[in-house]
Amino acid sequence: MDAIIYRIGDLIAAQFLPTHSLGVYAVSCLAGFRHHARTAAAQSLKIKGLGRPSSGFAGMGAISAFDYHRLLKYHYECGIAAPAVGKSLEWLPSTPYIEGMQMWNCVTCGRGAFSRLAIQIASCRKLMITPWFEEYLVRSRKELAARPCELTPSQVSASYNRAIVKARDCLACQFVAHHALNTFRTFYIKEVKKAIAKASSLSMINLNLT
């Protein structure tokens, strides 16, 4: 009998997880399918601003406040871990190519600006970053706080578009910012994914979803 029940859980998860992750979470909590609850919780990271009153879902009324609290806490904790990646870029590989990237080497950008932010780049040292890249980091971190999943920096977002537009203010950056930002994002996405995986694993242990 247990095998049949678990098989039903597998079928529900396979069919509804991509489009109704919160519903799968609710059913899984009720039925005690912890592994499906875990997978559905991870899928819920793609939902921007989970926890706002507009994020009600089918099955919400059937689960306990504790199960809902666990889901929100998980989303919140991943929403702290993912944006932290952009605070310091020490995780970038220490290669001449990385060290020579436009966003921390432009001498024209922001000239005359009172101060430019200096952050750790790879293992070399703190370098001053261009205003357009600083704005990208600030905005993308906010996006990641609301939607902590690797899709957020992968997709062309408001932060990306704004950085490209702002880079046009600099004669030296305007033609290379696009390529430089895309290169940076390949590393950024991987690091965000790692940070979320680490936070997920800690959070799920704490929330007894393992």
Ligand SMILES: [Zn+2]
């Ligand atoms: Zn520049």
